[in-house]
Amino acid sequence: MPLLYEADVCVLGGGPSGVAAAVSAGKKGAEALLVEKGITLGGLQTMGNVIPCMTTWAPNSDTSFVTDLKKHLEKYGIDYDDHNEKSEVGIWTNPEALSYIYDEMCLEANVEVLYNTTFVDVLKKGHSITHLIVQTIDGLKAIKAKTFIDCSGDAILARTAGVPSEHGFEKTGKNQPMSFRFEMGGIDLDKVYQYVTVELGDDFCPTKPPHYEFAEARHRTRQYVLEKFMVDGIASGELTEEDAEYMQAFAIVGKPGTISMNCPELPLQYSASDPLSYSRGVMAGRQMIHRISQYFIKHMPGFEKAYLAKEASMLGARESWRIKGKYYLVEDDYHNQSRFKDAVARTAWFIDAHGEKVSEKLPKGAYYEIPYRSLVANEISNLIMAGRCISASFILQASMRIQLTCMSIGEAAGVAAAWGIQNNIAANDIKWEEIPASHRSYVSK
Incomplete structure (x- = not known):
């Protein structure tokens, strides 16, 4: 090979989380390689x-990567901030x-980015990973790292290497529903607002x-003003029940007249952890996109000249697999506002488990913290996990999965990886609280 x-x-x-991890490792003096299956960072x-x-929602939660x-x-x-304290x-x-x-942040941190490269397998020696096997434009190749x-x-990567994992809600086995986002252009946003x-x-x-x-979400405790607008589409035959179940839209700052639709939300029958089900969900979601976009063009004031501008190039999976690491976060950690001496991030985003519990x-x-021990497992010594797949229950993961928290978790993973290499400490033996405070990305108060 x-x-x-x-x-x-x-x-x-x-x-x-991956960009944050690679950039943070690079800034701490480690030679970092970032492997991405697409040709765009950001996931x-x-x-x-x-x-x-x-x-x-947690005070002072921005770590240095987020600030940067x-x-x-x-x-x-x-203009990244709407300066509205009530906005989510x-x-x-x-x-x-x-x-x-x-791309620019990776260049600044001397991170090498390997695009269009797909993970295939791992090579191990004892309890350590020695190489990744990846598929590139030039065939199968090996990547070696410490x-x-x-x-x-x-x-x-963790599952292939032998780290225990689980997926879906413990009671049902079902993942959170996925979304298939799309953009619409040509919109008179002021007219929509009016x-x-x-x-x-x-x-x-x-x-x-x-x-x-x-936004609009049916079968919730609150009655959304736009529910009637969507239900009328069911009555006319232009929308299905699934199309109208959930609808949300966000203006895209820097792209006037363009909105990102945070929908459709795919029915629960389409799974983020089953390859065939996922693929069938793509086809079903695309049909939903076309029904919803055409309905808005015909009936929503401000959308008269709108058009379908772009589909997402990946489904929005809120949850798929989660590892079982040294510490397993649970719902009580949220409600008890748990603190940890090895905390790497804090968050207070509510438990947002679509289809199960909000x-x-x-x-x-108030806030709770995420410990470094939820990023590592006993089985593999030189592996750290970051992002939505860390060690947590289905319900707790629904709180920590948001982007800003995942960035801070990734940043800590990069800091820890560099520290461990420089001090000859295995990644899963690192005591985050023993890293000098000036070197850490987050220090528990």
């Missing part, structure tokens, strides 16, 4: 059209700007253009 690259740290997956932020980064990202967004004229959005952005910024970080979202917020009196999200959001929010100023 030809050796393609040898690095200190190899990160699999170029989503929010769901860019390829999945997940435009907003929802706020953590905001500075880059400002540099390129993207922490950062408003657009995918084209973000993909360029992530420490590996799994930011694949699906824990594919109709939905002013005339209909929708107070779901206290925003206004250019930072504007509207819990009450924590009091203002």
